[in-house]
Amino acid sequence: MEKRLTLATAAALLAVIGLLPVLAMVASSFHISGSFSLKAYQALLASSQQYALLLGRSVLLSFLTSALATVVGVPLGVLVGKSDLPWRGAFAVLFTVPLLIPPYLIAVAWGAIVGKGGWISQAFPSATSDLLSAAFFGLPGCTVVLFTAFMPLVMLLTTTYVGVVNPRWEDAGRLVSRWPHVLRRITLPLITPAILFAAVLVFLLAFGEVGVPTYLRYPVYPLEILTQFAAFYDFGAATAAAIPMLLVTLAILALEYRLLHNPILELRAVMPGATRRQIALGHWRFAVFGTVLGWALLTVVLPLAVLLIQSASPSAYIEAFSRASGSIVRSLAFAVIGATALTLLGFCCGYLIHSRALPLWRSVDALALFLFTLPGIVIGIGLVSLWNTPMTNAIYGSPAILILGYLAQYTVLPMRITSASLDSIPRSLEHAAQLGGASWFMSLNYILLPLAKRGLIAAWLISYVFCLRDIGISMTVYPPGSDTLPVRILTLMANGAPSLIAALCVILIVVTLLPLGVVSFWLRHSARQS
Amino acid sequence: MKKAFWIVPVVFVALAIALWRYYSPGGAPTVVVYVSHDQVFSEPILRDFEKETGIHVRAVYDTEETKSAGAMNRLIAEKRNPQADVYWANEPIRAEVLRQQGIAAPYISPNGLGIPETFRDPNGYWTGFAARARVLIVHRDTSPKPTSMLSYTDPRWRGKTVIANPLFGTTTTQIAALFVLSGDERGHAFMQGLRDNAVKVSPSNGDSADLVARGEFAFSLVDSDDVVNRMKQHQPVEMIYPDQGVNEIGCFVVPNAVVLIAGSPHPAAGKTLIDYLLSKETERKLAFSDAAQIPLHPDVAGPSYLQPIASIKVMKVNYMEIASKLQTILPFLKSWAGF
Numbered sequence: 008m009e010k011r012l013t014l015a016t017a018a019a020l021l022a023v024i025g026l027l028p029v030l031a032m033v034a035s036s037f038h039i040s041g042s043f044s045l046k047a048y049q050a051l052l053a054s055s056q057q058y059a060l061l062l063g064r065s066v067l068l069s070f071l072t073s074a075l076a077t078v079v080g081v082p083l084g085v086l087v088g089k090s091d092l093p094w095r096g097a098f099a100v101l102f103t104v105p106l107l108i109p110p111y112l113i114a115v116a117w118g119a120i121v122g123k124g125g126w127i128s129q130a131f132p133s134a135t136s137d138l139l140s141a142a143f144f145g146l147p148g149c150t151v152v153l154f155t156a157f158m159p160l161v162m163l164l165t166t167t168y169v170g171v172v173n174p175r176w177e178d179a180g181r182l183v184s185r186w187p188h189v190l191r192r193i194t195l196p197l198i199t200p201a202i203l204f205a206a207v208l209v210f211l212l213a214f215g216e217v218g219v220p221t222y223l224r225y226p227v228y229p230l231e232i233l234t235q236f237a238a239f240y241d242f243g244a245a246t247a248a249a250i251p252m253l254l255v256t257l258a259i260l261a262l263e264y265r266l267l268h269n270p271i272l273e274l275r276a277v278m279p280g281a282t283r284r285q286i287a288l289g290h291w292r293f294a295v296f297g298t299v300l301g302w303a304l305l306t307v308v309l310p311l312a313v314l315l316i317q318s319a320s321p322s323a324y325i326e327a328f329s330r331a332s333g334s335i336v337r338s339l340a341f342a343v344i345g346a347t348a349l350t351l352l353g354f355c356c357g358y359l360i361h362s363r364a365l366p367l368w369r370s371v372d373a374l375a376l377f378l379f380t381l382p383g384i385v386i387g388i389g390l391v392s393l394w395n396t397p398m399t400n401a402i403y404g405s406p407a408i409l410i411l412g413y414l415a416q417y418t419v420l421p422m423r424i425t426s427a428s429l430d431s432i433p434r435s436l437e438h439a440a441q442l443g444g445a446s447w448f449m450s451l452n453y454i455l456l457p458l459a460k461r462g463l464i465a466a467w468l469i470s471y472v473f474c475l476r477d478i479g480i481s482m483t484v485y486p487p488g489s490d491t492l493p494v495r496i497l498t499l500m501a502n503g504a505p506s507l508i509a510a511l512c513v514i515l516i517v518v519t520l521l522p523l524g525v526v527s528f529w530l531r532h533s534a535r536q537s
Numbered sequence: 538m539k540k541a542f543w544i545v546p547v548v549f550v551a552l553a554i555a556l557w558r559y560y561s562p563g564g565a566p567t568v569v570v571y572v573s574h575d576q577v578f579s580e581p582i583l584r585d586f587e588k589e590t591g592i593h594v595r596a597v598y599d600t601e602e603t604k605s606a607g608a609m610n611r612l613i614a615e616k617r618n619p620q621a622d623v624y625w626a627n628e629p630i631r632a633e634v635l636r637q638q639g640i641a642a643p644y645i646s647p648n649g650l651g652i653p654e655t656f657r658d659p660n661g662y663w664t665g666f667a668a669r670a671r672v673l674i675v676h677r678d679t680s681p682k683p684t685s686m687l688s689y690t691d692p693r694w695r696g697k698t699v700i701a702n703p704l705f706g707t708t709t710t711q712i713a714a715l716f717v718l719s720g721d722e723r724g725h726a727f728m729q730g731l732r733d734n735a736v737k738v739s740p741s742n743g744d745s746a747d748l749v750a751r752g753e754f755a756f757s758l759v760d761s762d763d764v765v766n767r768m769k770q771h772q773p774v775e776m777i778y779p780d781q782g783v784n785e786i787g788c789f790v791v792p793n794a795v796v797l798i799a800g801s802p803h804p805a806a807g808k809t810l811i812d813y814l815l816s817k818e819t820e821r822k823l824a825f826s827d828a829a830q831i832p833l834h835p836d837v838a839g840p841s842y843l844q845p846i847a848s849i850k851v852m853k854v855n856y857m858e859i860a861s862k863l864q865t866i867l868p869f870l871k872s873w874a875g876f
Contacts, residue, residue: 057872122751221740234704236610239867240634330580340554347550384610391614404620482607487569487620488595498576498598501743502766502827 010447014364017355018371025378025415028389036243047247065228071150073210076158084165090286093296101303106159107519109493111218112512114152116310148223153213155306161205167465168198171431174284186286201427211380232382249385256380317509327510331495338492345413345474350467353421361429375419383479386415390484412480417473421466428462475519565593568806571608573599574627578828586813592806616640622807624796630710632663632794633860642799648815652833656792665792666815667823667830669760671711674746677773679755686779690730697755699737699745704874711789713863714854728873750774765829787852
């Protein structure tokens with residue numbers, strides 16, 4: 008009973024926080040000047056040919072980004088999480104850095120390298136640099152930038168989940184075959200749900216991205232929604248324009264369910280005390296190291312170097328701190344609170360998906376994924392419509408509204424990570440506890456939470472990163488005088504000195520990495536103790 | 538270990554709440570302002586206001602450069618329960634939209650009386666100050682130099698010019714002004730001319746200015762502050778006030794505009810802030826800052842690189858008419874821009 012009540016409460020909470028604002032927006036899309044109207048949807052249909060083209064471009068960009076991120080991120084995740092690759096910890100941190108900064112800034116950094124007048128044009132003949140510049144401002148440039156920005160997600164999730172594969176299965180495989188075969192036939196199939204989730208995540212993130220395509224002059228569908236907001240101030244039309252995005256999301260979701268229709272998750276099991284198996288790269292160790300290092304230098308260090316070089320003066324950092332110290336602290340505080348709330352709600356929803364304890368588990372999954380796909384501004388305006396009343400001023404006028412926004416948009420992240428973590432724990436352990444008379448909370452406290460600790464920490468960290476780098480919701484609902492660092496970077500970008508912007512980006516990266524360092528230190532410390 | 542698992546998040550959250558409370562404003566008198574003018578220029582003005590009046594400013598910043606339009610959307614969405622006292626718009630059209638939607642309240646500031654009537658709403662729903670001119674940024678190597686907005690349609694410049702997306706910001710306003718001044722037929726012809734002459738569309742005025750500064754294009758129509766910034770960075774560009782000839786239409790001038798929000802929570806503090814923004818001293822500061830705004834008070838001197846408003850042949854248009862025209866031509870602009 009307590010389990011069902013808790014899970015139902017979590018599902019209801021997600022519906023109230025996430026679905027109600029969207030419903031408010033949808034309702035407004037049927038009302039023009041106080042009366043019922045289908046005008047917004049008629050306009051959508053009237054321009055369907057044009058929209059189909061934009062939607063096609065969005066799907067193509069998202070597919071290319073997701074495919075590239077998966078092809079590169081999975082091997083990197085295995086190397087970082089399971090091999091004896093030198094400096095693998097440093098690589099994990101390095102490859103994660105682009106995820107920590109808004110993709111728009113990565114595009115700006117790449118622009119300084121391959122754009123006309125950039126570094127490349129100074130080093131290569133003009134024909135080469137012209138060609139690169141032309142390719143950069145279009146689909147190839149968008150794909151490269153978004154791939155750089157989102158690939159760490161695939162890598163991190165792969166790293167996390169190769170670590171929870173039951174070593175017994177791999178040991179059994181190793182008796183008859185070498186590591187490549189074991190990876191292909193045992194390890195990777197076992198973590199397929201996590202890889203597929205990462206690929207879907209990257210697809211959806213690229214699908215909703217506006218800043219990079221705008222900067223690189225590649226018209227995509229979400230720009231249509233933005234245009235309805237920014238040029239027409241037409242909330243109804245903007246909401247109607249979001250409907251095709253919902254349809255694509257549902258199609259992706261259906262595909263994901265179909266691919267995982269017959270999961271082999273039951274094979275996976277984390278046994279307390281079991282040690283992880285490491286892949287010895289042998290003769291290949293330094294060749295692989297060189298390849299990974301080269302890749303890191305090209306895709307991460309080079310654009311970061313632009314930021315570092317542009318910000319390389321004490322005055323830039325002094326000005327950055329004088330202009331943004333409050334924003335830095337607020338960002339940190341909001342992200343910590345948001346990530347903790349997300350992990351709690353995500354755990355409950357993730358448990359619901361894992362256990363299918365309530366018939367509506369699939370709706371909860373679909374809702375969370377749908378909310379993640381929606382542009383932040385749609386959720387933001389929905390939150391304003393719903394919560395900006397005299398009775399709820401205490402919430403709307405405080406950072407609580409921002410936390411609600413984070414919960415609405417990002418619950419899918421901890422939810423799916425938790426669900427995949429719980430899938431790796433033998434159900435027999437929970438059943439045994441129940442037979443022994445333990446309540447659900449007791450089995451959570453003594454069995455599931457300790458065993459799912461690694462996944463929960465990953466869920467918290469990813470939630471933290473997404474809360475910290477959020478712009479869409481923060482920009483729309485942050486309380487006056489309480490902006491966050493990414494919002495401040497964005498608003499200062501208009502005519503702000505490049506050195507100031509670069510310094511703020513470096514600070515944002517450091518601020519993000521600091522708690523990651525604390526968690527990493529704590530994990531190592533506790534591992535040594537145990 | 539299990540204890541630590543719970544303690545760490547609890548400590549994190551407690552620390553976060555403590556920091557959040559530390560940085561939250563106390564009980565000082567407060568004014569809430571939504572700002573669409575670039576933060577890098579507007580924030581120092583608001584800080585000076587805080588110092589001089591003791592009124593704490595809580596601001597929401599926005600930027601047309603990134604098309605977020607957060608402040609306008611918030612003001613419209615918050616109409617039933619306004620949170621803002623004042624809106625500092627970077628151009629009067631947004632202020633006019635607020636008036637039309639019943640979000641603006643009338644207030645005639647004594648400090649605004651010296652500003653020419655062209656730049657004020659007659660009923661006090663908004664007042665303009667500190668303007669930008671819509672000018673041509675021209676690469677230094679370009680010869681001969683363009684002198685008119687209509688140079689865009691001159692075959693001599695085919696494929697060599699760039700303009701910011703006409704769906705957003707001051708470019709939209711200027712196109713609407715052209716439609717008002719020249720009529721729909723000539724307005725459409727001009728837009729078709731842009732297309733026929735292979736004019737490149739960039740995401741923003743800032744991008745257009747950068748493209749010209751890098752020599753990728755010969756000229757672009759941008760805001761005067763975009764040019765002044767590049768000139769201060771010693772980039773190879775020049776600023777030309779377009780259409781200054783006897784029979785030409787004149788240069789389009791876009792003032793900032795300040796609006797008192799109807800039903801605002803702190804109207805008295807809001808009026809104090811409006812008075813401050815409309816003061817000569819604020820105009821002087823904005824003129825000498827990197828914002829390079831042209832003072833509209835006739836007796837406020839600006840820096841040498843800015844022409845005084847009296848010496849510029851200004852396009853004679855009514856901002857209310859432009860706002861109305863904008864609503865009618867936006868679908869056309871949307872389809873022109875390919876959205």
